[in-house]
Structures are given as structure tokens and as C-alpha cells.
Amino acid sequence: MRTRPLKVALLGCGVVGSEVARIMTTHADDLTARIGAPVELAGVAVRRPDRVREGIDQALVTTDATALVKRGDIDVVVEVIGGIEPARTLITTAFEHGASVVSANKALLAQDGAALHAAAEEHDKDLYYEAAVAGAIPLIRPLRESLAGDKINRVMGIVNGTTNFILDKMDSTGAGYQEALDEATALGYAEADPTADVEGFDAAAKAAILAGIAFHTRVRLDDVYREGMTEVTAADFASAKEMGCTIKLLAICERAADGASVTARVHPAMIPLSHPLASVRGAYNAVFVESDAAGQLMFYGPGAGGSPTASAVLGDLVAVCRNRLSGATGPGESAYAALTVSPMGDVVTRYHISLDVADKPGVLAQVATVFAEHGVSIDTVRQSGKDGEASLVVVTHRASDAALTGTVEALRKLDTVRGVASIMRVEGE
Amino acid sequence: MRTRPLKVALLGCGVVGSEVARIMTTHADDLTARIGAPVELAGVAVRRPDRVREGIDQALVTTDATALVKRGDIDVVVEVIGGIEPARTLITTAFEHGASVVSANKALLAQDGAALHAAAEEHDKDLYYEAAVAGAIPLIRPLRESLAGDKINRVMGIVNGTTNFILDKMDSTGAGYQEALDEATALGYAEADPTADVEGFDAAAKAAILAGIAFHTRVRLDDVYREGMTEVTAADFASAKEMGCTIKLLAICERAADGASVTARVHPAMIPLSHPLASVRGAYNAVFVESDAAGQLMFYGPGAGGSPTASAVLGDLVAVCRNRLSGATGPGESAYAALTVSPMGDVVTRYHISLDVADKPGVLAQVATVFAEHGVSIDTVRQSGKDGEASLVVVTHRASDAALTGTVEALRKLDTVRGVASIMRVEGE
Numbered sequence: 001m002r003t004r005p006l007k008v009a010l011l012g013c014g015v016v017g018s019e020v021a022r023i024m025t026t027h028a029d030d031l032t033a034r035i036g037a038p039v040e041l042a043g044v045a046v047r048r049p050d051r052v053r054e055g056i057d058q059a060l061v062t063t064d065a066t067a068l069v070k071r072g073d074i075d076v077v078v079e080v081i082g083g084i085e086p087a088r089t090l091i092t093t094a095f096e097h098g099a100s101v102v103s104a105n106k107a108l109l110a111q112d113g114a115a116l117h118a119a120a121e122e123h124d125k126d127l128y129y130e131a132a133v134a135g136a137i138p139l140i141r142p143l144r145e146s147l148a149g150d151k152i153n154r155v156m157g158i159v160n161g162t163t164n165f166i167l168d169k170m171d172s173t174g175a176g177y178q179e180a181l182d183e184a185t186a187l188g189y190a191e192a193d194p195t196a197d198v199e200g201f202d203a204a205a206k207a208a209i210l211a212g213i214a215f216h217t218r219v220r221l222d223d224v225y226r227e228g229m230t231e232v233t234a235a236d237f238a239s240a241k242e243m244g245c246t247i248k249l250l251a252i253c254e255r256a257a258d259g260a261s262v263t264a265r266v267h268p269a270m271i272p273l274s275h276p277l278a279s280v281r282g283a284y285n286a287v288f289v290e291s292d293a294a295g296q297l298m299f300y301g302p303g304a305g306g307s308p309t310a311s312a313v314l315g316d317l318v319a320v321c322r323n324r325l326s327g328a329t330g331p332g333e334s335a336y337a338a339l340t341v342s343p344m345g346d347v348v349t350r351y352h353i354s355l356d357v358a359d360k361p362g363v364l365a366q367v368a369t370v371f372a373e374h375g376v377s378i379d380t381v382r383q384s385g386k387d388g389e390a391s392l393v394v395v396t397h398r399a400s401d402a403a404l405t406g407t408v409e410a411l412r413k414l415d416t417v418r419g420v421a422s423i424m425r426v427e428g429e
Numbered sequence: 430m431r432t433r434p435l436k437v438a439l440l441g442c443g444v445v446g447s448e449v450a451r452i453m454t455t456h457a458d459d460l461t462a463r464i465g466a467p468v469e470l471a472g473v474a475v476r477r478p479d480r481v482r483e484g485i486d487q488a489l490v491t492t493d494a495t496a497l498v499k500r501g502d503i504d505v506v507v508e509v510i511g512g513i514e515p516a517r518t519l520i521t522t523a524f525e526h527g528a529s530v531v532s533a534n535k536a537l538l539a540q541d542g543a544a545l546h547a548a549a550e551e552h553d554k555d556l557y558y559e560a561a562v563a564g565a566i567p568l569i570r571p572l573r574e575s576l577a578g579d580k581i582n583r584v585m586g587i588v589n590g591t592t593n594f595i596l597d598k599m600d601s602t603g604a605g606y607q608e609a610l611d612e613a614t615a616l617g618y619a620e621a622d623p624t625a626d627v628e629g630f631d632a633a634a635k636a637a638i639l640a641g642i643a644f645h646t647r648v649r650l651d652d653v654y655r656e657g658m659t660e661v662t663a664a665d666f667a668s669a670k671e672m673g674c675t676i677k678l679l680a681i682c683e684r685a686a687d688g689a690s691v692t693a694r695v696h697p698a699m700i701p702l703s704h705p706l707a708s709v710r711g712a713y714n715a716v717f718v719e720s721d722a723a724g725q726l727m728f729y730g731p732g733a734g735g736s737p738t739a740s741a742v743l744g745d746l747v748a749v750c751r752n753r754l755s756g757a758t759g760p761g762e763s764a765y766a767a768l769t770v771s772p773m774g775d776v777v778t779r780y781h782i783s784l785d786v787a788d789k790p791g792v793l794a795q796v797a798t799v800f801a802e803h804g805v806s807i808d809t810v811r812q813s814g815k816d817g818e819a820s821l822v823v824v825t826h827r828a829s830d831a832a833l834t835g836t837v838e839a840l841r842k843l844d845t846v847r848g849v850a851s852i853m854r855v856e857g858e
Contacts, residue, residue, distance in 0.1 A: 315576055
């Protein structure tokens, strides 16, 4: 057992950082035993140095994060600031000055993962980021290590707790989107500005990271199709129930049937109640993985929060410290497959489409003709109506997003179609 | 990229071994890219050399496993023979002759894990065994790496697919044990001699392995309390339903409230339908983990079968090969905590007890007095009866197994208690 401690610099001491510091102190003996050497908190970079932080030696606190990562005696930098800058520059500087890095920064990893991995590799250092996706749920390590001998075909997950809380509330109470969002905000599950969550930006960053790891291919944030869940209505949930489904905001990373291309997307979708993801309640996250040999796997747990995220950060910290002691590094970026990342138009799935139509003979025939002309095969149709107004619910067989888009454009031009009330993808069947 | 291949010796070429060999061939390019060097199947030890094995070069096949592991040029030995001997001696010999080992052998790891880990460490080699517990589900790696910075308090899992298939069948159809077992046998989910599964021996081996990793403490197979599920009846399922529960055969590894001792056990138990483990159907496995910081996690997937088990073996193979290339070894045994492993009597849980009693006044008072005398607090009681016969269902608050055992012994001595129809633990609340 080495007695000289490994030195850790903590960048950020908010909800996650303070929990990391707390566990490093309270579980110091366990961490020492598991790493093979003591770990010491060598500095904590914060924006507001005067705030009292229980259990953290004020002498360690600094506002000069750059000086901290440049000290030269830091073994591991833990970055829990979030956002692009100054996090990106600090991480790169850390590698240049001999430190490995543990990060929880999904936005940065999704946007600049390739460059950061390259910097880590150039300096022969580790870059670990289990906490960046699905909080405490071990996911990055299982995907890139446990399944390293397998071929992953699909990763489909609920990776944003805020939106799952809102959708679960809508499902269980019949509430509308705004009412459920208000409750999520009041309970602290949604931020004052919920845009990043409800518009799917947060989930899209995670999808880019997951797709990159699953398919050994660089997937940029811009490659991820993104559609938020603010348009989901109580009526959509009623339709979903009639189909034996619920609605979740899903991040879906898929290998195409030909094996040569992949897609990544985030959007609300109907999934059957019998699917394991359907029973993921409240703010929990879960990721369903399908691979050639393993079959279907699911990983479930809390996707956010100070303690869960700290658990993931500390697991990485132990691994990175162990690597340093043995003089090795863990797996870096694996992008050798370099598959084509296809646009959304190439995605093939099923669709549930609600149309407001004129209640007169021949409408269904007209609508069905439009579907047929675009090569979209209809599975079921349900008509209901009175007083000259009617609704038509069409569920399709599998078709490409491009074909469906063309179909909907043509439907909108029909005189007898008053409006397209909703289009929802149907997944997980 | 190194071009000299890493050499792999495969011990056993049954359902799992043949699948490992097949994937090594069909996914050779991917494995090369992920490892950083090619892997080559250098020999396959089998009992019946004359059997035709599709895709395996007959020149590689040998009946002399000992000579194969002694060759000296083998980098990794993959042991998928199962059982204690000759697997144990072959693994030890492999370490002595310079190889690392990937094993799927739960029985051997549960019985001799400490000695095998010591042998690996002595020779500075890796011993990986993700496939030994819950097949394809990444579990060993998440527990010993992802959660390395956390404190695990409980691991509760469905780790035997055969028994879960049988219990799920009983639950969904109302079938009795024998009928459900017969169906499992006919469908190939149960072996001709199902003892290892239905009596809980298989699950107990997995519980010992999981408890050891979760608590950084050696847990021997003998330390695991074991109770099979052959006595579970359709009536038990009816009782469970009345409580909003189902019945699962659970492996439960728990840290005591005082933190200084742990227990490991396998037995059927009622769990609420709202618990994530309750919805694990058919032959699937799932393991629920509770830790201080991460909170509640669940890992779900196929627990057996050639392909899923091969996926876990190959994930380990990639990791071990990478370690060899970097000159490092992965985490070995971690038993530093050396917590006391307490006997079953110390386990604290709730109980559901069905009694056949005389239908006359005062019986409930008598029964309640016995519970009180043994310090077991009653939560609910339900009486029903006619024609002089009655049944009494008691659900207790949390009590020690020792106190419950004392209570039941005393109940059996009461004249008014005709019999104890069933005792079932209630978990996961």
C-alpha cells in the first residue's frame, strides 16, 4: 500500500461537488483500501469563495481554477462545473499538466468528446465520465467494457428525470403538460427555465454520448434529431392507453438493418405497457440495450441528484486512481467503426397519427390513398365522429421518417383533412 | 496496433464455449480494434474430440486440457467447463504458466474464490468472471468498479432463470409447482434434474459471490442460508395476491443496520407488485442494488443461455487482453472490510404466516400471546373459517429470524393450532 496520497482537485462545489467532497472525507478509509493509496482533496475551485461549505477546509478553496489545474502535483481533476467554458479549457489544461480527469459534463462531452479524448490520449491520461449519462446508473462502463465483446444494435432510454416525472404525472393523473410541469417545478424536479429538459437538449447530449460508445463511431450533438415533449397532450395519453401504451421521452440510438449506418434521436414516443421502460416512474432513468449476443438488458436508477451523481463520479475516481498507481490508462475513445450517421429521414419506425377530418363518405378512402402513394402501410384505422366533425386515428406499419413526413404533408393538403392533431412514433414493440 | 496475436485457450466447448468460439471468429475485426491486437483461438480442450464443431478448426481440438494450459504461450484461458474439478486445477495451472483467466464458473468461484484470487495475485494475473452471476447482465463490473466509491447496503436479486420461469408461470396461470416445473422442463428451461435450481444451490453460489464483492468481505458458500422453492403452493400465490404481492426466489445480501456485519440468503419471498423485481418475467434475471449515495439501481437481462453468457465472457476477454497489453491487471479480490458474516437467525424481515387453527373463541388471543412473548409484533391478522376449521393469516412487523423461529415452534405446541401451513418472508417494502 502506497502511503503518499493521490491528490484530487475539485472544480465546482455545488450540489454534486459538495457531495463528492463529503464522501471523500467520510469514506476515506474505504477509498484508500479500494484504491491502494489514500486520496487527498488538494484544492476546490469555486466561484463564490465566501460561501461556507460544511466539512471543506477553507484553506483548500480557491477562485483560481486555472492555477489549481496547473499546479503540477494534481493526480486527478474532478470537473463538476458543467457547461462548455471554462470546463473545456480547464480539462485540457489538466491533461497538459499531468492530471487525469473525471467529468460529469454531458454537454461538453457531447459537443467536444472527440477533442477531449484526443487530448487525454496525447498526454496518456484518463478521461472518465460515467456521471455524464443517467447519473448513478452504471452505463458508460457496462457499454464500453462489459459489452466490449458484443455487438450493440440499439440503446433506448429514459435519460432525463424531469421529463419522465412530467410524463408520468400526466399518465397517472390525466393532467395536461403545463399542470404537470408546474408540479415538477414546485417539487424541485424542474428548473425555473426547463427548456434544456423539456425540449430534449439534455437527452440529446446523452444520446450523442451513448451512440458514440455503443457504435464505436463519433456521433456529434448535431447528428442527433431532437424533438421536445411540450406538445404532448392529455389526449395523446388517452390515445396511448387505447393502444395499451404509455408515452415516454426516449433517446434512441440505433444501428440500421444493413449494419453500416446508425441514427440517434430524442422524441416522445408511445411504448407498450409491457415494455420494461414503461414502468419507469417519477424522476427515475432507465436504459434498455439490445445486442447480438446478450439480448435485452436494462439498467435502472436515479438519473440525477447530488448523491447519485457523486456515486458515479467517485466510482470513476477510484478507477482513475487505480490506473495511475498501475501506470496504465483505461479504455479511451473507440471510434474505429466510423459508421455513417444517417439523418432522421432514414429512421424506420411505426406512427400513430390523429387527424381531424370532415365527417362525410369517402374521407377514409382519400386518406388511405395518400398513405399508399407514399409507401406507408396502414396497420389499423379508427374513425369516430358526429355533427360533421370526425377524427381518424391511423397506426402505421414500419415506415421511414421521410415517407411519413411526405404522407403528412400530402394529408394536410386534402380539403377533407381539417388538421393533423398529433403524430407520435410507436417504439419498443 | 500490435500485430502478434494474443492467444486464447478455450476449456470446454458446449453451449457457452462454442458460442465464444463462434463470436471470436465472426467478430474478429471488432475484437482486434477494441483490444488493440488480434486474438487467436490457440486451442480448445474438450471431452469428446470426435464431435464435429462447426467453425472450429479440428487441429485446435485436444482432450489434454492440462497440456493446453501448460503450453506457456497462452495469454488468456477461458474456462467454461463448470464444476469444481478439473476446472480449479486447470485455472491454478494456467496462472502458474503465465495466463490470465476468464471463467463463468459460479460454483467454483463461490467455493474457492479466495484461493483462486490469491493464485491470480501471486502470479500477477487477472481473474475475471462476469458470466458467473446473472449471465449477460453486467453486474460484477458495476459492483466492483462503478460503485467502488459508494457503500452498498443491499443486493437483492432474481439470479436463477429456471425458478423465475416456474414462479412466474404459477403466478400467471394459478398452476401448482409440479405442473409449472413440468412445463419448464418441456421447454428446456429446467434440467432433467432440477435440484441445483429449485433447491436454491445455484442462487446461493451467486449470492456468495455478490455478497463478497458488494461488502468487500469473504463470504463462503456455507455462509449463505438456502431454502428452495419446491414448497411454494398455489395457495401461497393467492395469499400473496391478497397482499398486493407476488412470490420470487430471491438472493439477498444485506448489511446489518449497525454496519458491522452482513448476511446472505436465498429463499422464496413475497414482494410488492410495485417493486421493480416483481415485473421480471419468465427466465429473465434482475438484481436490485441499494447503496448510500447512488440509491436504488436495477440491472436486468437474460441470466443464462449460450449467447448471453458468451457476451459476458467476451467482455471479460477484451478487458483481460487490454490489461495484458498495458502490463496492468484489473481489480482483484477486495476483502479488506472483513465484516462478520452473521447467521440467518440475525436476519431481520417481515413474515407472512398461515396457520390452520380450531374455529373457536380465544384462539386468536392465544396465538397473539405467543407472538408477543417472542417479541414479534403483529401488523395484520385475517381469520376465516367454517365447520370448526379455520385459518389465520398473520403478517408481522420486522423481527429477527431467530425470534420468528421461536414463535413458530411455540405455535406448533398450541392445541388449538392444527398446523403451520406456510411461512413466507416479505421483502422489498
